[in-house]
Amino acid sequence: MSASSHTRGHEHSKDYARALLSWLESSGTRVVNGRSVIDLEVSKVEQHRALAKAGFDVPRTAAVFGRSDLKQKAREFEAPFITKHNQGGKGLGVRRFDSHAEFDSHVDSPLFEESPDGITLIQEYLAAAEPFVTRVEFVGGRYVYAVRVDISGGSFELCPADVCAVDLDAAPPATATPPFSLRPGFDNDPLIARYERLLAATGVEIAGIEFIETTDGRRVTYDINTNTNYNPDVEAASAVSGPREIARFLGALLDEQNAAELRSTRLQAYPA
Ligand SMILES: Nc1ncnc2c1ncn2[C@@H]1O[C@H](COP(=O)(O)OP(=O)(O)O)[C@@H](O)[C@H]1O
Ligand SMILES: [Mg+2]
The missing domain is CATH 3.30.1490.20 (ATP-grasp fold, A domain)
Structure with a gap:
């Protein structure tokens, strides 16, 4: 479910997703980024409230x-x-x-x-001290890596997916810095543990959270993406991979589920 799905001719997706996830969860199905997360994804008001409540500096x-x-x-x-x-x-x-x-x-x-x-x-x-914002990626509620997103071009359309890189045939200017790069030295940043606690409190398991460092020394968080995209340049530069972490996370959930099913089958075959 993408918050911008209405721009691609899917006006009702938000409501379809709500109905589907409510139905799945009420039948006991394990859902990653479940019903309550949809409300966060499609509302910046909800994101702002959750961030402010958890004590983050917000715009x-x-x-x-x-x-x-x-x-x-x-x-x-x-x-x-x-x-x-x-x-x-x-x-x-x-x-x-x-x-x-x-x-x-x-x-x-x-x-x-x-x-x-x-x-x-x-x-x-928010005036950025240096021309970039940071997008911090999480899978299974745990930190994966931080992405430095160049904003020197002045654009606010900063989708990291390769499909968003329009005009693929146009030659980039020779001096261009790549818009997305791995942010070095971020792995021990105190914001990480705070974001992980926020995700645990809101039931979000996969997310990209964006913040900006301002000229007056604030670190202001303004966007929670629960439908995230991974940039190929960042993936190539990083030792850990977003999609691979998702595969591991979902694989572990499946293993857990299979083990639980096996236990209940054995119980039925050999009741205590
Ligand atoms: N309050 C702000 N001041 C300055 N720039 C901002 C502000 N809010 C967002 N931006 C810029 O606009 C981009 C898009 O805004 P964002 O809130 O992330 O919307 P979206 O959910 O569409 O990505 C951000 O990545 C950032 O570069
Ligand atoms: Mg954003």
Whole structure:
């Protein structure tokens, strides 16, 4: 289930996923990133609440319902500020505004696009100390690696999957830094254990969590992706592999399940 599935013609996937996972879980099936995780995936409000509750530094954010209050609410934010779709992913609706006048005319223009749930976030703009954000990957609730995502190009569409690398035939500029690289020296960072506790508390088993280091020394967490993608450049550079960790994690769950089934078959054959 991807939060941006509606952009690929799957408007009802969110509700299909909710119904399917509720049904599976009520029948006792073990689900990875289960029913409650869908609600987190498709709502940045839910992510913000979970992060704030766990004590993380989060961007100051307002969630605005519909379009009519947007301009007024934005007055509570100094420019520059950011807007986002509540149900986002791949940078949907993420835009920076440098003045309220610019925002007002955007809201009134045909370019304005609403989130599929009608909720738009207005958020303080976080100025990065260096031009990158960090995406920390977890499988089975445990840290895998951290990815350095270059933002010097100014784009907010930072999907790491190879299918998102559009215009594959265009030659990259000679000086270009690869947009995704392994972030060295992160393996003992204190944020890792805090993220692992957050994932345990919210029942999330596979995730990529994004944070930004600001010019004023804050480390601000702003995105929890429970449907993550692994970048081929990062995978090539890392000793551990995201997909391999997922295969191991799911394999271990299957082994557990098979062992439990075997025990119950034996009990039926040779009751105590
Ligand atoms: N408050 C912010 N200030 C500055 N840049 C931001 C802010 N929020 C997000 N961004 C940038 O926009 C990108 C996309 O935003 P994000 O919240 O991760 O949405 P999505 O779920 O669509 O990936 C981020 O990776 C980051 O580079
Ligand atoms: Mg993101």
